Amino acid sequence: MWRLFAAVCALVAGTAAFLEQISSDCTCPGEIAAIKDELMKIRGNMSMSSSQAALISQLQANLTTLQQTVHNLSRVTHHPQAVAFTAQLTKSLSNIQEGQEVMFDKVITNVGHGYDNNTGNFTAPYNGTYIFFLTITSSDIHKASFRLVKNGHRILNVNSIPTTAHNHTIPETNTHVVTVNMHVGDKVWAVNQGGFDAHEGLTGNLLTSFSGHLLQPHFRSTSPTVV
Incomplete structure (x- = not known):
């Protein structure tokens, strides 16, 4: 023994x-x-x-x-360990309600098949550190306030407020970025905060997007105890 x-x-x-x-x-x-x-x-x-x-x-x-x-x-x-995706919004959205999720329908890149354009969710295929980018463009009238959430918990906020110049309202585009540790099966998606009003809007035409990629895979989350 x-x-x-x-x-x-x-x-x-x-x-x-x-x-x-x-x-x-x-x-x-x-x-x-x-x-x-x-x-x-x-x-x-x-x-x-x-x-x-x-x-x-x-x-x-x-x-x-x-x-x-x-x-x-x-x-x-x-197995292929590259994970990268970019998905864009083709149609503008109006009257977006608080808590409403955004489904970025035009998939530009989806290496690793982590992004699902039917749900708007990215699901981590590997343990690792990931970086995510959320770009939103407000409508020409309404403000926009959105967040990225991981498994339902906020990890990033981004706001866009249209500006007025020469009697014209101009949409604003903002991008925020976050790095986060993920385990296999963890999900990240975009959701409306409803921080300004109940009629927030987003401009489509590929001006609003959700991107991310794997920075570093994690081989193990814990180390065995040496006896």
């Missing part, structure tokens, strides 16, 4: 080198699963002290973390 412990400890302690050497034909996931099965057998077939039981529990937790790490790194290493 202690030889097994030593083997697992060495595997956990050498995680960094182990991950750097991962390749498409890596057998690491199978080896980790086999060690986990062996630990389960030991725990079921042997009586042990509380400290030994605690050690096995910690080893099992470490192995679970390693499995997830290998899975995430394998996805990034052996």
Whole structure:
């Protein structure tokens, strides 16, 4: 049993080198699963002290973390990891209500297939740090106040207020940017704040857009505990 412990400890302690050497034909996931099965057998077939039981529990937790790490790194290493999108609004919108979402209907770029023009949502395909840009153009009459939200929580605000010059009202365009950490499945979308009035508007004609891309993938979110 202690030889097994030593083997697992060495595997956990050498995680960094182990991950750097991962390749498409890596057998690491199978080896980790086999060690986990062996630990389960030991725990079921042997009586042990509380400290030994605690050690096995910690080893099992470490192995679970390693499995997830290998899975995430394998996805990034052996599949296209570029993620980038730009979607634009073709038709102007008026009387936009507070909380109304915007669906940017013209997709210019959608590498990684994270953006859905049917919902206006971007869904992260990988763990990582992402950058998002929200550009809004007010109507020639009404102000606009919008935000980006991640899983329903605000991460960015942007306002546009039309200006008047020579007796003409001129729409205003503003862009704000934010970087945010994302996990697989996290969603980001644009929603109206309704900060000015109940009749806010946006100019379409590709003057209002939502863009983003993956800056840096995250291979793992936690580090295993060395025992």
